[in-house]
């Protein structure tokens with residue numbers, strides 16, 4: 001085992017570790033556009049609605065690494081991005097194109113491994129049939145090469161024996177690299193990382209941990225799991241396990257998530273419906289293309305707002321029958337978002353910090369054929 005100072009009891013032996021690859025396509029929307037515009041390779045490029053003036057409300061969807069060097073990042077207001085990088089070329093998004101290319105990338109991954117679980121339009125877990133770190137790295141290299149040669153896409157790959165660690169490794173591998181973390185190296189790998197680097201740790205949890213003097217993941221290793229369970233629930237236990245190098249797998253990589261969500265945090269809290277609606281639409285489009293390329297239908301839609309004061313309100317609709325396609329998702333999400341917004345307006349109004357759109361009850365398209373008439377809304381104003 002490794003020499004990390006806080007390593008707890010080693011986990012019980014469970015047979016040889018299963019290696020998995022977390023493949024994350026680099027600046028995916030930009031990469032899709034550069035295939036058609038090779039003259040822009042190496043230049044600052046931003047995918048998003050071009051800002052039309054100082055009052056423009058659009059946001060950056062994806063930025064090339066050359067644009068990121070100027071401080072441009074996704075979800076940034078277009079106006080701010082243009083100020084930082086006035087020479088960038090703006091390209092309006094073409095979600096149908098991104099969906100097609102994502103489908104081709106998924107097919108490519110499936111040629112390389114018996115099992116592939118997509119997590120978003122540009123991220124997937126690949127489970128090759130390999131039993132050593134070297135073979136896992138070789139599989140990652142082969143996939144990276146194929147994505148580049150056949151589809152013109154760059155990818156960062158994290159290699160580990162847990163999905164959580166592989167995902168964190170892929171973040172460290174950006175752009176275009178491979179980071180391998182062997183099971184005995186997990187504690188040492190995560191120790192220096194800021195707590196925010198753990199998927200699931202958002203600004204609120206980060207603040208909470210900082211208040212207790214916990215800055216890095218390594219700081220968590222000396223806690224008893226129960227220390228964090230009081231404030232963070234089961235997630236607190238997972239954080240301590242991760243810090244000790246024995247991450248539990250909360251999300252099964254065998255079947256993939258049965259729901260999926262996309263969210264957007266405004267740079268400044270949004271206080272107008274006109275600013276919120278296009279974001280809801282964009283998130284719905286993103287989810288619809290991700291779900292469509294896996295040939296899934298959805299049986300429920302949810303929308304949640306995190307308000308400026310961090311309180312969270314959500315609404316969801318269970319559909320009478322599974323649906324597919326961006327129109328159904330967009331309409332339902334907009335309807336729910338408007339309800340949330342109007343209820344809040346009636347109560348005096350609060351600005352919105354984060355918008356999340358979620359699709360639930362994902363099922364294979366072949367399972368049940370539904371007609372539009374079966375669509376029957378059911379409102380559940382649940383609060384979490």
Ligand SMILES: [Mg+2]
Nearest residue numbers: 024025026122
């Ligand atoms: Mg990506």
